[in-house]
Amino acid sequence: MTPQRSGTALLPITFQAADGARVVIDGSDPLTDWEPVTATDLADLTAADPTLSGSEFAESVGDGTVFRADVTLPDTLPGQQIFVDDAMAPEAAWPHAGDDPAHATKAHADWGTQTQLGDDALSQPEGYWVGARLLSHNWFVSETGRVSSSSPGSVTVDGLPSCVGLSPNTTNYYALSGKLALIGRDREWHYDDQSGALYVRVPGGDPAAVTIEAKQREFGFDLSARSHINVVGLGLKGASILTSSTTTRVVLDGLSARYVSEYADLEIDPNTVTPSDPCDVLTAGETTSGIQLHGSDNVLRNSSIAYSAGNGVLVTGQRNSVVNNVITDTDYMGSYAGGVNLLGTDNTVMHNTITGTGRSSINIDNKVAGYDASGHRIAYNDMSHYGKLVHDVGAVYVCCRVDLGDTLIDHNTMRDAAPVSTVAPAPGVYLDLETINGVVADNVTWNRTTYGVVLINPNGGHASGTKVINNTSGTDRKALSLFGGTYEGIEVTNNLGDVDSAAGVTLTTNLPNDGAAFTNPATHDFTVGEGSPARNAATPRPPHSDGSTDATPTVGAYQYGAPTWRSGATLVGETVEAESYTATSGTSTRAGATGTVVGSFDGGDWVSYSGIDFGAGRDLVRMNVATDDPYENQTFEIRIDAADGPVIADFRVDSTGGFDRFSEQYASIVPTAGVHDVYIRSVGWAGIGDLDAFSFLTTGTQLEAEDAALKIGTSTADGGSGTVVTRIDRANVMLFRAVDFGAGRTQFAASLASEAAEAKYAIRLGSPVGTKIGTLSVTPTGSIARFETQTVAVTATSGVHDVYLVPSGGRKLGSLDWIALH
Numbered sequence: 001m002t003p004q005r006s007g008t009a010l011l012p013i014t015f016q017a018a019d020g021a022r023v024v025i026d027g028s029d030p031l032t033d034w035e036p037v038t039a040t041d042l043a044d045l046t047a048a049d050p051t052l053s054g055s056e057f058a059e060s061v062g063d064g065t066v067f068r069a070d071v072t073l074p075d076t077l078p079g080q081q082i083f084v085d086d087a088m089a090p091e092a093a094w095p096h097a098g099d100d101p102a103h104a105t106k107a108h109a110d111w112g113t114q115t116q117l118g119d120d121a122l123s124q125p126e127g128y129w130v131g132a133r134l135l136s137h138n139w140f141v142s143e144t145g146r147v148s149s150s151s152p153g154s155v156t157v158d159g160l161p162s163c164v165g166l167s168p169n170t171t172n173y174y175a176l177s178g179k180l181a182l183i184g185r186d187r188e189w190h191y192d193d194q195s196g197a198l199y200v201r202v203p204g205g206d207p208a209a210v211t212i213e214a215k216q217r218e219f220g221f222d223l224s225a226r227s228h229i230n231v232v233g234l235g236l237k238g239a240s241i242l243t244s245s246t247t248t249r250v251v252l253d254g255l256s257a258r259y260v261s262e263y264a265d266l267e268i269d270p271n272t273v274t275p276s277d278p279c280d281v282l283t284a285g286e287t288t289s290g291i292q293l294h295g296s297d298n299v300l301r302n303s304s305i306a307y308s309a310g311n312g313v314l315v316t317g318q319r320n321s322v323v324n325n326v327i328t329d330t331d332y333m334g335s336y337a338g339g340v341n342l343l344g345t346d347n348t349v350m351h352n353t354i355t356g357t358g359r360s361s362i363n364i365d366n367k368v369a370g371y372d373a374s375g376h377r378i379a380y381n382d383m384s385h386y387g388k389l390v391h392d393v394g395a396v397y398v399c400c401r402v403d404l405g406d407t408l409i410d411h412n413t414m415r416d417a418a419p420v421s422t423v424a425p426a427p428g429v430y431l432d433l434e435t436i437n438g439v440v441a442d443n444v445t446w447n448r449t450t451y452g453v454v455l456i457n458p459n460g461g462h463a464s465g466t467k468v469i470n471n472t473s474g475t476d477r478k479a480l481s482l483f484g485g486t487y488e489g490i491e492v493t494n495n496l497g498d499v500d501s502a503a504g505v506t507l508t509t510n511l512p513n514d515g516a517a518f519t520n521p522a523t524h525d526f527t528v529g530e531g532s533p534a535r536n537a538a539t540p541r542p543p544h545s546d547g548s549t550d551a552t553p554t555v556g557a558y559q560y561g562a563p564t565w566r567s568g569a570t571l572v573g574e575t576v577e578a579e580s581y582t583a584t585s586g587t588s589t590r591a592g593a594t595g596t597v598v599g600s601f602d603g604g605d606w607v608s609y610s611g612i613d614f615g616a617g618r619d620l621v622r623m624n625v626a627t628d629d630p631y632e633n634q635t636f637e638i639r640i641d642a643a644d645g646p647v648i649a650d651f652r653v654d655s656t657g658g659f660d661r662f663s664e665q666y667a668s669i670v671p672t673a674g675v676h677d678v679y680i681r682s683v684g685w686a687g688i689g690d691l692d693a694f695s696f697l698t699t700g701t702q703l704e705a706e707d708a709a710l711k712i713g714t715s716t717a718d719g720g721s722g723t724v725v726t727r728i729d730r731a732n733v734m735l736f737r738a739v740d741f742g743a744g745r746t747q748f749a750a751s752l753a754s755e756a757a758e759a760k761y762a763i764r765l766g767s768p769v770g771t772k773i774g775t776l777s778v779t780p781t782g783s784i785a786r787f788e789t790q791t792v793a794v795t796a797t798s799g800v801h802d803v804y805l806v807p808s809g810g811r812k813l814g815s816l817d818w819i820a821l822h
Contacts, residue, residue, distance in 0.1 A: 007228035027239030056184025079263030102329035112166030247295035285310030334389035374405020382568030387421025394430025452478030458485025473497030496556035616743030627689030634684025720817030754814025
């Protein structure tokens with residue numbers, strides 16, 4: 001989709017689904033004319049490639065499950081991508097990757113050199129692997145190359161950068177692909193670009209019973225050099241969205257995007273800005289993948305983005321915003337791409353749930369971003385399960401010699417780093433190699449966040465100007481770690497957790513966390529209790545220490561008595577307690593987590609639930625689960641309507657570090673609406689994990705008040721979660737254009753502060769006197785600086801509408817931070 005012109009501020013152009021329709025912009029096309037690979041075909045192929053003799057491919061041909069189509073796949077794409085029944089199919093590999101690209105099975109190297117990798121499991125004969133692609137994840141580097149020679153137990157590879165080589169730094173995870181002989185599981189494929197033949201092992205051996213598609217287009221929308229365009233409520237599959245440096249005032253709202261970017265070879269990004277060095281392969285995909293927000297004053301909000309070899313979202317330019325999105329299973333090639341890759345200046349990343357990344361949740365890399373990363377706001381995000389492929393990572397990672405220029409990283413939760421990452425630093429915020437002048441305040445970390453909330457690593461150089469204020473380390477004893485180098489002008493104030501000291505670092509009223517008296521660590525409630533020594537112990541450091549009901553502020557990220565701030569996206573859906581099942585086989589219950597949990601899941605064990613309401617549509621599942629490291633990456637298969645009904649998700653369980661350590665984990669599901677019976681079955685071999693609760697969700701609609709298209713009679717100021725609309729009086733109308741109500745919303749919420757006794761907000765559609773769907777009667781919060789979330793039921797509404805908030809009740813009605821629709 002390429003708009004032929006731009007819209008205007010008063011007349012934006014909006015692309016949206018027709019009423020009642022679900023529209024998906026698809027980057028792939030169906031493939032037809034499949035022919036079975038016969039014994040005669042196999043003989044001819046084996047004559048050219050003797051490794052096919054006795055291979056799993058040959059066995060599959062004998063079973064009648066391998067089919068071939070003659071097709072020319074575009075060589076202009078970053079990589080090839082095949083879909084079977086709308087789900088990405090795995091390229092044939094050793095070991096077999098499995099069906100989830102974000103949890104692809106890898107082997108472990110025993111030894112290595114700069115170009116040679118050894119593993120006793122590589123038992124194939126001399127020359128077997130020549131021409132295959134090697135993918136290696138070693139230390140902080142992922143890289144690919146082609147095998148030039150092989151013998152039993154080892155491969156030698158050409159085309160690798162001279163960065164860290166293949167000698168395992170703790171662990172080298174690797175895989176080999178690019179050989180027809182490797183096809184041996186349903187849905188696996190291999191493309192011969194010389195003959196134009198695509199081979200697929202077809203489930204059930206009947207290509208007419210499935211839909212097989214190949215990616216043909218990289219982008220679903222090209223909004224380059226366009227302004228005032230809204231893309232609302234659409235789906236994307238196998239495609240992304242492109243903008244340019246001259247794109248302005250574009251709003252991407254309520255998107256459901258899956259498989260946004262794909263490539264199998266890691267190549268140096270074409271837009272690097274620093275002098276070349278041997279580790280430039282780290283940049284693969286950094287500026288060329290994900291939903292791409294270039295230009296200025298553009299917004300991505302209220303959307304779900306699942307599966308990308310590189311970025312979930314790329315942000316460059318100025319004053320762009322990524323707000324209230326769920327970003328899952330990205331950077332599964334393990335480069336310096338991220339859930340969000342942040343370039344430019346003065347951009348905003350807020351209220352997002354970012355989970356399951358090969359490396360970092362949010363990345364700022366000087367190799368593509370340059371040395372100026374000033375004025376960003378990274379706030380109220382929930383970041384988890386990062387560092388799944390490499391180590392030496394952070395949930396927020398910044399490198400190298402970057403001047404953050406008072407970029408504010410605040411009110412984020414950063415948790416549950418992947419087991420791979422914790423052999424090296426995996427803090428919440430990692431300021432690496434002379435990064436300077438950041439502000440890290442009011443953040444909370446827990447579970448395997450090694451080295452604490454913040455790690456500053458000058459790497460033997462010099463770091464200056466960074467402020468670390470009012471952070472809480474929930475489980476790691478450290479709030480701040482300092483590595484070797486010199487320091488100047490570093491402020492460390494009011495942190496809960498141990499802090500390192502060094503010349504040039506000023507420490508003020510920091511406390512250890514071992515006696516913090518957290519409210520309920522088992523449920524990750526790291527507010528402090530009545531008897532906590534953190535109360536009345538902090539140095540006033542506004543605005544980061546504001547809000548306590550005590551005479552003196554609280555040490556740590558939560559002020560005693562203040563409303564507890566929340567992180568992550570606004571999600572719509574009901575929670576189902578695992579023990580409320582209708583029927584089960586093979587499981588048991590025990591006390592744990594929030595009350596009772598279901599466990600003893602071995603392969604084939606299941607639980608079922610009757611009448612689960614998916615509402616008008618859900619595309620995400622959240623499970624509160626626990627498992628230990630040896631059992632990770634096993635699968636809960638989720639079906640609806642019957643035990644053998646349609647599969648809507650394969651939920652791969654990441655390790656939490658123990659069966660009593662629960663964490664919320666996410667996976668995308670096939671979009672599903674209505675009421676269904678749900679069957680959850682363990683596909684693992686044993687001990688997959690314990691289940692506390694689950695929810696089927698979709699991203700709600702949340703809008704920042706300051707982003708209103710019209711704010712008649714009001715002004716803006718700092719406050720709340722960033723910027724708020726103030727000086728609201730009666731009849732100060734606010735307009736929010738092209739608001740996506742999805743398939744249906746029934747509740748309005750607002751974060752507001754007010755001392756007025758009779759303040760009200762009428763919620764109208766289409767005009768200030770249009771259809772009223774509800775009225776929020778405000779309960780005074782006690783202060784114009786104390787923001788609370790208040791809700792009201794509204795008339796069930798779907799589709800896309802302009803929304804007008806019409807206040808009443810006199811003058812000085814208070815301030816508004818954001819509104820949301822559930």
